[in-house]
Amino acid sequence: MSDTQVLGGLVAKRGELAGHVEQCRRELQRLAEELTHLDATTRLFDPDYDVGAVQSKGPRHRQQWFASGECQRLVLEALRDALEPLSARAVMQLVAARKALPEDPEVRAGVQKTVQAVLRRLAAKGAARVVALDGQTQVWTRG
Numbered sequence: 826m827s828d829t830q831v832l833g834g835l836v837a838k839r840g841e842l843a844g845h846v847e848q849c850r851r852e853l854q855r856l857a858e859e860l861t862h863l864d865a866t867t868r869l870f871d872p873d874y875d876v877g878a879v880q881s882k883g884p885r886h887r888q889q890w891f892a893s894g895e896c897q898r899l900v901l902e903a904l905r906d907a908l909e910p911l912s913a914r915a916v917m918q919l920v921a922a923r924k925a926l927p928e929d930p931e932v933r934a935g936v937q938k939t940v941q942a943v944l945r946r947l948a949a950k951g952a953a954r955v956v957a958l959d960g961q962t963q964v965w966t967r968g
Contacts, residue, residue: 900943910956910964
């Protein structure tokens with residue numbers, strides 16, 4: 826490959842990255858303006874409120890393993906098909922197997938958290954319930 830082709834590729838990549846940086850700068854400017862307006866609105870309601878004392882929260886990143894409502898459906902199917910109450914870990918393993926998710930520990934940990942949240946929501950609705958504590962492990966069944 827000639828130097829001109831390499832140079833052309835590098836210049837193109839630099840242009841792409843510079844465009845992305847500029848886009849991020851515009852987004853940062855927009856967010857800073859929104860924050861300024863929000864602070865001013867807060868001060869309308871309470872002029873003495875210290876807006877600088879409010880802690881920052883990062884954005885929530887939605888996982889990409891399940892479509893909307895899919896995990897809940899898979900959890901309910903796992904509980905329905907089970908012959909005995911299941912731990913949240915067992916439910917996660919059944920859900921992950923049905924979705925053919927990778928064995929990656931990071932993925933499994935994320936799916937485990939999602940399944941536990943789904944089980945808690947289902948319990949609040951009465952669609953699932955904890956039937957016993959097996960040592961430190963809760964076991965779940967359909968409500």
